[in-house]
Amino acid sequence: MLTLPLEAQQIQRVKTLAREIAAQVQDFIDLHSSDSSERTVLRLYGVDGVTEDGIPLPNRLVELLRESRLIESGISRPFAKAMIKTGLGASETAKALHEGKVRFSELGSIHPELVQKKEQELCKKAIGILDRTRLVKREKAQKFGNPEYPWRYLIVASGNIFEDRTQARSAAFSGADVIAVIRSTAQSLLDYIPYGATTEGFGGTYATQENFRIMRQALDEVSQDLNRYIRLTNYSSGLCMAEIAACAAIEDLDMLLNDSMYGILFRDINMKRTFVDQYFSRMICGRAKIVINTGEDNYLTTSDAIDKAYTVTASQLINEAMGHNALLSDNLLGLGHAFEINPKIKNQLLYEISHAQLARQLFPDAPLKYMPATKHKSTDIFYSHVMDTLFNLVTIATRQGIHLAGMATEAIHTPLMQDRYKSLANTNYVFNAAADFGSEFQIRPDGFIAKRAQEVLDQAEACLIKVHEVGLMQAISEGQFADTYRSQNGGKGLLGVFTKSQDYSNPILAQIKAEGMME
Amino acid sequence: MSDNLIKPYGDTLNDGLVQLSFTLPIEASARARKAAEAYVAKLNFEEISVTHYKKIADGFTYFVVYARAIPVLDYNLIQAQEVESKGMDFYEINKQIAEKFGRKLTVVGATIGTDAHTVGIDAIMNMKGWDGNYGLERYPELNAYNMGAQIPCETLLAKAIEVKADAVLVSQTVTQKDSHIRNFTEFMELVEAENLRKNFILLIGGPRITNEMAIEMGYDAGFGPGTKPSNVAEYILSRLMEKQGISR
Ligand code: B12
Numbered sequence: 001m002l003t004l005p006l007e008a009q010q011i012q013r014v015k016t017l018a019r020e021i022a023a024q025v026q027d028f029i030d031l032h033s034s035d036s037s038e039r040t041v042l043r044l045y046g047v048d049g050v051t052e053d054g055i056p057l058p059n060r061l062v063e064l065l066r067e068s069r070l071i072e073s074g075i076s077r078p079f080a081k082a083m084i085k086t087g088l089g090a091s092e093t094a095k096a097l098h099e100g101k102v103r104f105s106e107l108g109s110i111h112p113e114l115v116q117k118k119e120q121e122l123c124k125k126a127i128g129i130l131d132r133t134r135l136v137k138r139e140k141a142q143k144f145g146n147p148e149y150p151w152r153y154l155i156v157a158s159g160n161i162f163e164d165r166t167q168a169r170s171a172a173f174s175g176a177d178v179i180a181v182i183r184s185t186a187q188s189l190l191d192y193i194p195y196g197a198t199t200e201g202f203g204g205t206y207a208t209q210e211n212f213r214i215m216r217q218a219l220d221e222v223s224q225d226l227n228r229y230i231r232l233t234n235y236s237s238g239l240c241m242a243e244i245a246a247c248a249a250i251e252d253l254d255m256l257l258n259d260s261m262y263g264i265l266f267r268d269i270n271m272k273r274t275f276v277d278q279y280f281s282r283m284i285c286g287r288a289k290i291v292i293n294t295g296e297d298n299y300l301t302t303s304d305a306i307d308k309a310y311t312v313t314a315s316q317l318i319n320e321a322m323g324h325n326a327l328l329s330d331n332l333l334g335l336g337h338a339f340e341i342n343p344k345i346k347n348q349l350l351y352e353i354s355h356a357q358l359a360r361q362l363f364p365d366a367p368l369k370y371m372p373a374t375k376h377k378s379t380d381i382f383y384s385h386v387m388d389t390l391f392n393l394v395t396i397a398t399r400q401g402i403h404l405a406g407m408a409t410e411a412i413h414t415p416l417m418q419d420r421y422k423s424l425a426n427t428n429y430v431f432n433a434a435a436d437f438g439s440e441f442q443i444r445p446d447g448f449i450a451k452r453a454q455e456v457l458d459q460a461e462a463c464l465i466k467v468h469e470v471g472l473m474q475a476i477s478e479g480q481f482a483d484t485y486r487s488q489n490g491g492k493g494l495l496g497v498f499t500k501s502q503d504y505s506n507p508i509l510a511q512i513k514a515e516g517m518m519e
Numbered sequence: 520m521s522d523n524l525i526k527p528y529g530d531t532l533n534d535g536l537v538q539l540s541f542t543l544p545i546e547a548s549a550r551a552r553k554a555a556e557a558y559v560a561k562l563n564f565e566e567i568s569v570t571h572y573k574k575i576a577d578g579f580t581y582f583v584v585y586a587r588a589i590p591v592l593d594y595n596l597i598q599a600q601e602v603e604s605k606g607m608d609f610y611e612i613n614k615q616i617a618e619k620f621g622r623k624l625t626v627v628g629a630t631i632g633t634d635a636h637t638v639g640i641d642a643i644m645n646m647k648g649w650d651g652n653y654g655l656e657r658y659p660e661l662n663a664y665n666m667g668a669q670i671p672c673e674t675l676l677a678k679a680i681e682v683k684a685d686a687v688l689v690s691q692t693v694t695q696k697d698s699h700i701r702n703f704t705e706f707m708e709l710v711e712a713e714n715l716r717k718n719f720i721l722l723i724g725g726p727r728i729t730n731e732m733a734i735e736m737g738y739d740a741g742f743g744p745g746t747k748p749s750n751v752a753e754y755i756l757s758r759l760m761e762k763q764g765i766s767r
Contacts, residue, residue, distance in 0.1 A: 159695065170576030185693055186633030189669070202633075203695045267635060268669065302638060375638070379726075379744070411726070414695065418542045421575040 022321035035496035044126035046090035157182035157414035159201035180233035188238025212251035262295030273493035282326030297338030310459035330365035338371035372406025392430035547574035628688030630668035636692035
C-alpha cells in the first residue's frame with residue numbers, strides 16, 4: 001500500500017491551526033448575513049418565479065425589505081407576517097408584496113406567537129425539502145449501488161441545456177459516474193439566479209433551477225437504463241452561493257462546487273460576502289447530503305505547482321475545518337487538488353504522486369476531487385492525451401475520490417462529445433490496467449516522494465502559522481494564495497452584507513445547527 | 520505553372536495523406552461506416568479508409584478515417600502577416616526608448632468584458648514575465664499599468680486617457696461564440712467614437728489571436744501563444760517610432 005511516513009503529531013498540529021483559523025472566520029460569519037442568504041430563506045420557504053421585468057421574486061423582496069430599512073432582522077419574520085396578512089401561499093404573497101398590495105413597512109401588529117408559529121411552519125417545510133432530497137439520494141444509492149472510487153467525473157459545457165443533456169447521456173454511456181454542468185462565463189458575478197431553461201451560455205450553461213431539473217430528469221432516466229447511479233453537479237459559488245445550494249437541494253443535485261476562496265481569488269468576489277454565503281450554503285449541503293468540491297486546483301494555474309504546492313495543502317486544511325463548522329461530514333468533503341506541474345520538469349510524475357498521496361493521507365475519509373492538467377496542456381491534442389494517461393495512473397495509484405477526466409482538447413475548446421469519449425476510454429483503460437497498482441508498491445521512506453511530501457507539509461504548516469497570526473482575511477489580502485491579492489472591503493458584493501440585529505431570525509439555519517450533523 | 524504545388528505528406532511526397540476523426544449523429548452500423556466514407560469523399564478525399572468506428576451514445580458514432588486529399592495548393596500564393604521582430608532584448612529596448620524618445624513610454628493592459636483570464640496578460644506585463652523573459656512592468660523605460668481581468672471597455676479607455684497611454688494592450692481568452700470578437704469590436708468602437716484612435720497603439724493578444732485578425736478589426740497588431748514580453752515591447756517601440764517619423 002502506498003504510504004508516506006507522516007508524523008501523526010504534525011498532522012494534529014496542522015489540523016488544530018486550521019481549526020483555529022476557521023473559528024476566527026466563523027466569529028465574523030455568525031454576526032452577519034447577506035442579501036443572497038436572505039433570498040435563500042425565501043427560496044426554501046417556497047418563493048419562486050419572476051416579476052414582469054424578469055427579476056426573481058426573492059431578489060425583489062429583499063430589495064423591498066432593504067427599502068423599508070428592515071433587513072437587519074432578516075426576512076423570515078417580516079415575510080411570515082406578510083403571509084399571515086395575505087392568507088396566501090409563499091409565491092402569491094411574494095407577488096402581493098411586489099405589487100405593493102402589502103408592504104413590509106405596513107404589516108401592523110400581529111401577535112408574536114402567531115408570527116413565530118408561521119415561521120416554524122415555513123421552516124418545517126424548508127427543512128423538509130432538505131430531508132427529502134437526502135432520502136432520495138440514499139434510496140438511489142441503495143437501489144443502484146455506489147460505484148467504487150475513483151468516480152469518473154465529466155463536464156458538459158455547450159451553453160445549451162438541451163445539448164448538454166445529449167452530451168451527458170453520451171458521457172454516461174461511456175462510463176461517467178458524475179456529470180458536471182459547467183456554468184456560463186461570469187454567472188458568478190450575477191447577483192441573481194437566471195430563470196427558466198436556457199440555451200445561450202458562454203463557456204458553459206447558466207445554472208437555473210429549471211436547467212437543474214431538466215438535467216436531473218435526464219440523468220435519472222439514464223440511471224434507470226444503465227442501472228448505475230449517475231450523479232449531477234453544478235456550481236454553488238459567486239454572489240448566489242447559498243441560493244444555488246437551495247435550488248440544488250430542491251432538484252436533487254448530488255454535488256456542488258462550493259468554495260469561497262475560488263470566488264475571492266479568481267472572480268474578485270468580496271471575501272466577507274462569500275464567507276457568509278458559504279456558511280449557509282454548506283449548512284444546506286450538509287443537511288441535503290450534497291458533496292462539495294473545493295477549488296484549490298485553481299491556485300496552480302496562477303502560481304507555480306511546485307513552489308506553491310503547499311498553498312493547496314494549507315487551503316484544503318482550512319476548507320476541511322470550515323466544512324466541519326458547517327456540519328459537513330467527511331464523506332461530503334470533495335477537497336480539491338490537481339495534476340498541474342509543468343511536464344518539462346524532470347520527475348514530474350514523482351512530484352505528482354507525492355502531492356496526491358499527501359492529500360490522500362491527510363484526509364483519509366474525504367472523496368478528494370482530483371483535477372487533470374489544464375494550464376500545461378498542449379494544443380497538440382495527442383500530446384495532451386498522453387499527459388492524461390499519467391494523470392489517470394496517479395489517480396488510481398493513490399485512490400483519489402472524484403476524478404475529473406482530462407481532455408486532450410483542453411487548450412482549445414470546451415469538450416466535444418468525442419473528446420469525452422476518448423478521455424473515458426483512456427481513463428477506463430488505466431483504471432483497469434493499474435487497478436491494484438497502489439497496493440502492490442511501497443513508497444521508500446527515504447526516497448524522493450516521501451521527502452517531497454514532507455517538504456510540502458512543512459511549508460503548509462509554516463503557511464498556516466502565518467495565516468493564523470494575521471487571520472485568514474488579512475492573509476488573503478497579503479497574497480498568500482494563488483499569488484493573487486484581494487482586500488477585505490474590495491471586490492463584488494460587499495454592499496449586500498449586513499450586521500444582524502439582536503432580533504435577527506433565520507429559523508432554517510438555527511434548526512440545522514441545533515440538530516447537528518446528519519447520518 | 521507554379522513550381523510550388525503542395526499536398527499533405529504521409530510518407531511519400533504528394534501522397535496527400537490525412538487523418539481525420541469526427542462524430543456523426545447516427546447509430547453505429549455498417550451503414551454508418553459507409554456514410555462516413557461517403558461524407559469524407561464529399562470533402563474531396565479519395566482512397567478513404569474508415570479505420571475505426573464506435574458507438575459513443577445512442578444515435579452517435581465516432582470515426583477515425585485515413586484518406587488522400589485530392590486538391591493541390593500553390594504555396595506561392597499564400598501570404599501571412601506576421602509581426603516582425605528583430606529579437607531585441609530587454610536592455611536594447613530600454614536603451615532605444617531612452618535614446619529615441621527621451622521619456623518613458625506608457626502602457627495600459629487589461630482583459631476586457633467578463634473574461635476572467637489573467638495569466639496571459641500577466642505573462643506580458645507582470646515583473647516576473649514569461650518563460651524567463653521580463654514583463655513590461657520591469658522595464659525602467661516603461662510605465663506599465665496592468666488592470667487585470669473583467670475590466671469593462673469604458674474603464675480601460677478611461678485609464679488609457681488618464682495616464683496618457685502610448686499603447687493599450689487588450690487580452691481575450693474565452694472565444695466561445697466569438698465573444699472575443701465582440702469585445703474587441705466594442706472596445707474599438709468606443710475608441711473611435713471618442714475620436715482617439717490616433718492617440719494610441721492598440722494591441723490585442725490571447726491564445727486564439729492572430730495578427731491578421733487584429734488588423735482586420737482595426738488594431739495595430741495581434742499576438743498569439745508563445746508571445747514574449749520583449750516581442751511586445753519591441754513592437755511598441757518600433758511602431759511608435761514609425762508613427763512619429765523617428766528614424767532608426
Ligand atoms: C488557467 C485557466 C483558467 C483559470 C484562470 C485563472 C486566471 N486568473 O487567469 C480559471 C480556472 C479561473 C479559468 C476559468 C474559466 N475558464 Co479557463 N482556462 C485556463 C487554462 C487552463 C489556461 C490558460 C492560461 O493561463 N494559459 C497560459 C497563458 C500564459 O497563455 P495565453 O493566455 O495564451 O497568453 C499568452 C499569449 O496568448 C499572449 N497574450 C495573451 N494575452 C495577451 C494580450 C496582449 C495584448 C498580448 C500582446 C499578448 C497576449 O501572451 C501570453 C504569453 O505568451 C485554459 C486551457 C489552456 N490550457 O489553454 C482554460 C480555458 C482558456 N478556459 C476556458 C473556459 C471556458 C473558462 C471558463 C469560462 C469556464 C467556466 N464556464 O467557468 C472560466 C472563465 C470564467 C471567465 N469569466 O472568464 C476555455 C476557453 C474555451 C474557449 N476557447 O472559449 C479553456 C480553453 C479551457 C477549455 N478547454 O474549456 N480558466
